[in-house]
Amino acid sequence: MEETFDVKLVENEKYYSPPAGYREEAWTKDYETAYADFLKDPDGFWERVAKELDWFRLWDKVKEWNYPYAKWFVNAKLNITHNCLDRHVKSDRKNKVALMWKAETGEERMYTYWRLYRDVMRFANGLKKLGLKKGDRVCIYMPLVPEQIIAMLACARIGVVHSVVFGGFGANALNMRINDAQAKVVITADYTIRRGKNIPLKTIVEEAVVGSPSIEKIVVLSRKSETPVDLMKEIEVDFYGIMEGVDSYCAPEEMDAEDPLFILYTSGSTGTPKGIVHTCGGYMVGTYYTTKHVFDLKDKDRFWCTADTGWITGHSYVVYGPLAVGATVFMGEVVPDYPDPGCFWKLVEDYGITIFYTAPTAIRMFMKLGEEWPKKYDLSSLRILGSVGEPLNPEAFEWYYKNIGASRCPVVDTWWQTETGMHMITTMIGEKMRPGFAGKAVPGVKVDVVDKDGKPVPIGTGGLLVIQEPWPSMLRTVYGNDARYRQYWETVEGNYSAGDLAVKGKDGYIMVIGRSDDIIIVSGHNIGTAEVESALVSHQAVAEAAVIGKPDDMKGNSIKAFVILRVGNTPSEKLTSDLIYHVRMTLGPIAIPSEIEFVDKLPKTRSGKIMRRVLKAREMGLDPGDISTLEE
Ligand code: PRX
Secondary structure, X not given: OOOOOOOEOOOOOOOEOOOOOXXXXXXXXXXHHHHHHHHHOHHHHHXXXXXXXXXXXXXXXXXXXXXXXXXXXXXXXXOHHXXXXXXXXXXXXXXXXXXXXXXOOOOEEXXXXXXXXXXXXXXXXXXXXXXXXXXXXXXXXXXXXHHHHHHHHHHHHOOOEEEXXXXXXXXXXXXXXXXXXXXXXXXXXXXXXXXXXXXXXXXHHHHHHHHXXXXXXXXXXXXXXXXXXXXXXXXXXXXOHHHOOOOOOOOOOOEEOOOEEEEEEEOOOOOOOEEEEEEHHHHHHHHHHHHHHXXXXXXXXXXXXXXXXXXXXXXXXXXXXXXXXXXXXXXXXXXXXXXXXXXXXXXXXXXXXXXXEEOHHHHXXXXXXXXXXXXXXXXXXXXXXXXXXXXXXXXXXXXXXXXXXXXXXXXXXXXXXXXXOOXXXXXXXXXXXXXXXXXXXXXXXXXXXXXXXXXXXXXXXXXXXXXOOOOOOOOOEEOOOHHHHHHHHHOOOOOEEEEEEEEEOHHHOEEEEEEOOOEEEEOOEEEEHHHHHHHHHOOOOEEEEEEEEEEEOOOEEEEEEEEEEOOOOOOOHHHHHHHHHHHHHHOOHHHOOOEEXXXXXXXXXXXXXXXXXXXXXXXXXXXOOOOOOEOO
16 A cells, blocks of 8 residues: 555635525434434444335344454345335336436437336346346446346346446456456447447457357347347347347346345456445445435435446446435436537436536536536526545535535535445535535444554544444455455454545544545546556557556546556657557556656566555655665
């Protein structure tokens, strides 16, 4: 770890009072009382939440904690899709809109709960026809279309573990994820649409599965196009084709609370991504509770989380949490500045969005584009704004609060991770907001900022962000690498280490500063330095590479790579663009370095470890700190 603890906090005294009326109407009316209730009886707190949902069999025990392994809702049986679909279909929500979808092409679709329920069951029966059964793994590599959600829910319906891979990843990244999970089926589409262009997905899948012997079938969604895709009969089947001739009812598989629901890969400090495993019961309870209480989601709301379903934010707050609550979800296959920088605000107006959840990188982009864009539209339907993915800096908070929320919508800056599955820190609706500070632990979880020995740091100093007790939607393991799971709980004995640096301010508000490890957050996406380095080194001209994150006004961080060339190669613009292309093809466009510098030497410790900290300090004109381990 390359952590720096020397953060000194200059407290700003700025607080924003919650707008009138919110607190009285909120699901959590008073943070302090809710938190005290939780502390008095943690298991009782979560049991009350869980009882709001349907279970086929109730638990014998709420929690079993055998450090560092937790079981939640021991021996309970459920199916998450029963709670996301059947529960509503049997109620007044049957005809309620579950999903509203709009693409940048103007295409639009609506699904009621009834319709979604039917499509999920038919697709689930289609998957069964392919031979899939409980416990098998399926990789979903799709655009942000309703079929992606149908595919996820259909897997969950029959107990198949899905591993969704973001459509912006390249063939090599996809191949690694398919192989690690030993997926039997990939579900994909012919292409995704972005900024007016069709970007092929199926061809990337074709390349990715060459070295994936576990794959038996590829399910292809053929999007409306003049040239429908050709399917290779031996291995490829049509998305809607497999739904033909099947039963319209598919009984939900009875899942144990601790059975895996999905695997989601996240960057680690090695070149191999970590398959974070989430389970059925605890994940359902955690995402249901936070969707309801953190976003204060009510039946009348229209909720738009702009994240792609390929990330945890999409899993928890486009799909499982909102559907478990019975919300109306908006989903857009759109980017914030195409065809013009007002397109998000037009969608807010057109769909009457009430809760809007996005990332700081998007907010900073909107700031740059100017107030005139949101001003063109009627945003008065909005009542709550949210942020996730990286620190929401005070300037961006103020801009968002004033220009999008018209100084009358609470902003919830939510801190959490792929590993946590649900929101962990935020400022609950009705509490005073502090720009720059995410807030406090959500009732139901215990967090702190500690030094290396696990001692709480004094107010105003930096330290490691830790979670002190297990929580229902915590990761249960890293797929195929349980030792890596244990590391989360071993870095700071007895605590879960988030890998983030944070500062505790006055009144217990927590400011998250950034990562303490070799992960760079670029536009809210986690990129491991090691992943980019190994992609670079796999190019025939590269001998060694080191990658750092450089602060960037828009993206939060940008990637800079230092490269040592193999003998016989010389730096050139052509080589730079070759390397960028190579990273793009291997990892995908999200991992492209914005700068490549050719060097003769890299700073290393005597044991040969590259000191990225030194490179970063030099790059930024800062003191590199302790360099006593640096080799001559
Ligand atoms: O560094 C923190 C940052 O994103 C990391 C988790 O990334 P990922 O697993 O991809 O999940 C992103 C969406 C939950 C964290 O370790 N992060 C996330 N939210 C915030 C944040 N940093 C500061 N403030 C946040 N609200």
